[in-house]
Amino acid sequence: xxxxxxxxxxxxxxxxxxxxxxxxxxxxxxxxxxxxxxxxxxxxxxxxxxxxxxxxxxxxxxxxxxxxxxxxxxxxxxxxxxxxxxxxxxxxxxxxxxxxxxxxxxxxxxxxxxxxxxxxxxxxxxxxxxxxxxxxxxxxxxxxxxxxxxxxxxxxxxxxxxxxxxxxxxxxxxxxxxxxxxxxxxxxxxxxxxxxxxxxxxxxxxxxxxxxxxxxxxxxxxxxxxxxxxxxxxxxxxxxxxxxxxxxxxxxxxxxxxxxxxxxxxxxxxxxxxxxxx
Ligand SMILES: Nc1ncnc2c1ncn2[C@@H]1O[C@H](COP(=O)(O)OP(=O)(O)O)[C@@H](O)[C@H]1O
Ligand SMILES: [Mg+2]
Numbered sequence: 001x002x003x004x005x006x007x008x009x010x011x012x013x014x015x016x017x018x019x020x021x022x023x024x025x026x027x028x029x030x031x032x033x034x035x036x037x038x039x040x041x042x043x044x045x046x047x048x049x050x051x052x053x054x055x056x057x058x059x060x061x062x063x064x065x066x067x068x069x070x071x072x073x074x075x076x077x078x079x080x081x082x083x084x085x086x087x088x089x090x091x092x093x094x095x096x097x098x099x100x101x102x103x104x105x106x107x108x109x110x111x112x113x114x115x116x117x118x119x120x121x122x123x124x125x126x127x128x129x130x131x132x133x134x135x136x137x138x139x140x141x142x143x144x145x146x147x148x149x150x151x152x153x154x155x156x157x158x159x160x161x162x163x164x165x166x167x168x169x170x171x172x173x174x175x176x177x178x179x180x181x182x183x184x185x186x187x188x189x190x191x192x193x194x195x196x197x198x199x200x201x202x203x204x205x206x207x208x209x210x211x212x213x214x215x216x217x218x219x220x221x222x223x224x225x226x227x228x229x230x231x232x233x234x235x236x237x238x239x240x241x242x243x244x245x246x247x248x249x250x251x252x253x254x255x256x257x258x259x260x261x262x263x264x265x266x267x268x269x270x271x272x273x274x275x276x277x278x
Contacts, residue, residue, distance in 0.1 A: 030097035030114055030199050032062040037200055037230045038083065043092035044254075045078055052078040053089065054254035060200070065226035067241045067262075068234045070251035071275050076234045079251070080202045083232075084117050085110045096200070116198030120205050122185040126178030130169050130188055133177050134160045137192035159195065166224070167191040168217065183214030190221070200230045207240050219243035238262075250275065 030037065038060040045053040053075045060066050068076050081087035082094060085107040094102040100113055111117075124133050138156060164170040167187040172180065177188060186206060193201060203222075207215040219240055222231055226246070235241055241248060241262055248265050250258040252274050258265045265271050 031099045032097050032199075034098055035061050037062040037064070037097060038232070039093070039095040040079075040082075041093040043079075043082055043089045043094060045075075045082060045087055045089050051254050053082065053092075056092070056251075056255050058249060058256060060230055060232060062199075062230055063227045065222060065231045065244055065246035066233065067244055067246055067248045068232060068251060069236065069241065069248060069265075069275065070257070074251040075254040076251055077204060078254075080117060080204060080232075080234070083110075083202060084115060111196070114197070114199035115202065116193040116196055116200070117202040118186075118189055118193055118204065118206060120208060122189040124177045124185055124188050124192065126176070128177055129174050130164070130177055130180070131160060131173040133188055134163055134191055134195055137195040163191045163194050166194070167221065181214075183210045183218070186210065186214075187218070187221070194225075198229065200232070201225070203231065203233045205234055205236065207235060207237050215240050216243065 036059055038058070040056055040058045043053050043056040044051060056075070056079060058079075068079070070076055078087060082089050083102060085102060085105055089103060092103075096102050096110070096113060096115060102110055102115075105113065125136060128136065135156070138159070161170070164173055167190060169180075169184060169187060169191065172184065177185065180188060190201075190203075190206070206222075207218050210218065215237065222233065222244060225231060233241075233244065245262075247260065248262050249256055250265050250268075250271050252270075257274065258268045258271050266276060
């Protein structure tokens with residue numbers, strides 16, 4: 001719905017390989033004609049000989065809400081680092097849709113192509129209002145436009161209003177962001193990501209430190225985002241994962257140990273041994 005036309009296909013028809021194409025992507029958008037938004041094949045990452053990712057294989061469908069669980073050190077954050085271009089894999093393939101080779105794109109190119117990432121600690125502008133935070137997070141062209149003329153076009157204001165409702169902060173629009181609760185700050189940061197219209201959202205332990213009520217509301221928010229967006233959520237909170245209801249992937253020692261419904265992976269003896277049984 002929010003995918004904008006992109007010149008990739010036209011350029012591909014010109015006989016250029018995707019490696020040349022990726023540097024020229026100027027608008028967000030991704031070819032999901034095969035229903036896959038993210039494709040990782042045989043990804044390995046070593047740190048001083050230690051394999052943080054070890055032939056990792058994973059496919060995320062467009063619109064999917066996927067949970068990633070696994071013990072500390074399993075490689076969950078490193079996987080997100082590879083997807084966002086922060087870490088280059090030693091080997092393997094990592095594609096965003098059919099055409100965008102993430103291993104050949106820079107971090108800003110990947111963000112611009114439509115992958116948004118939320119880190120554990122919120123990175124909001126504490127001294128600005130909630131509204132201003134969303135305004136600042138809007139796409140560069142709009143931000144430049146807004147700051148040049150000191151007003152927001154109607155489309156921009158509507159978008160901020162919609163996002164405020166979605167993240168349940170419409171009553172707090174004029175409040176200083178630093179005064180929000182921990183959970184509200186997390187929602188604001190998710191709202192800031194959404195202002196960028198990402199196709200794929202990566203969320204690393206989004207409900208850590210939230211109250212039960214905030215956790216439940218976050219599950220509702222993520223479920224409402226799925227379909228329009230694809231979400232990959234790393235979490236330890238089993239009640240939250242159950243509420244999300246999506247497919248679960250268990251990582252262990254840098255590769256996939258099990259995958260399927262929460263009930264299925266919870267019943268898997270190997271998963272119980274390395275993770276759940278602790
Ligand atoms: N930049 C780095 N340098 C060295 N080792 C790292 C680095 N990043 C991660 N590691 C190691 O890689 C392994 C996987 O880490 P990480 O991806 O953070 O796991 P998780 O997020 O599942 O807890 C850990 O053993 C960690 O110590
Ligand atoms: Mg981690």
